[in-house]
Amino acid sequence: MTRPPISHDPDRPALAPGDARLVARVRDAFAPAPMSGPERARFDAAVQERVERARRRRLAWPALGAGLAAASLAALFVVRQPAPTGAPPLVAETEAPAASVRLASAWAGELLYGEAYEDDGIEEYEALPAEYAAIAGMLLDYD
């Protein structure tokens, strides 16, 4: 299969006769066998099948995304709901602030005065002579 030399085409680079022969030989020898009728049909069917598959994938992605978004919203809604009335509290109720203060002062007293000190030592504090009670009040911030 010999084709006319391509060097006469104004849109192509001009080739020397030897190069033109080389190119023509390469063009003729390095080509696939032409497709037969059944091969063409198989090729077209494969293209069609790939197009359909890609279209299905394109449709599936937005649906999957919408499903995920809906599931996320639902999960968020459930988490934000208030606990039903009558249910046990999630966190144990805290002790009264006064009790906390008493515990803290007991800890501070123990630290300052040793194990002998007890929080009901307010009584002990009150039992001190007046001038010592005033100094203790200044140091320990007792009012």
Place this chain on the structure above:
Amino acid sequence: MERATADGDLELRFAAFADAHRERARRLAWRLVGGDDAAADDVAQDAFVRAWLGLARFRGDASLGTWFYRILVRQAAQHRRWRGLRELWGGLGNPDAADPRPRPDGDPALRARIQAALEKLPRGQREAFVLVHLEEFTVAEAAEILGKAVGTVKSHLHRALTALRRDLGDLAAEGTES
């Protein structure tokens, strides 16, 4: 409505284009991937699918052919990259086994020589040579397909011919045409 009609017209045009260019697309893919029938089918089919699905993005400032062949050349390059990686990691590639449907005519040894010589060319030179000299695109068309300047394509063609003259010089002698 007008848009839908225009899209429909474009799809009809593309269907006609695909029917007319099936053989050329597969041959170009075959030459770019190094003479592998299965890979050529895969690359050409993938290019048609991508072009079909991307028709809405086709702006019309390039010809339908140039636009399609640009997609095909990129697909072929991508295939070669993946094949290179597979060969690098797994040694799966076997260039000798790349001719499952041997041509009844022609010289298999000559084909293998040409394939080896083309494989040695850098990508730009190989693509320019195949497009212009083997597939008979004009230099301007090849430049548009490859996204390069006309001067760059001419330079690639010159270098490719110089290299091929060195490797396949005997084919340039008179009286060697089949």
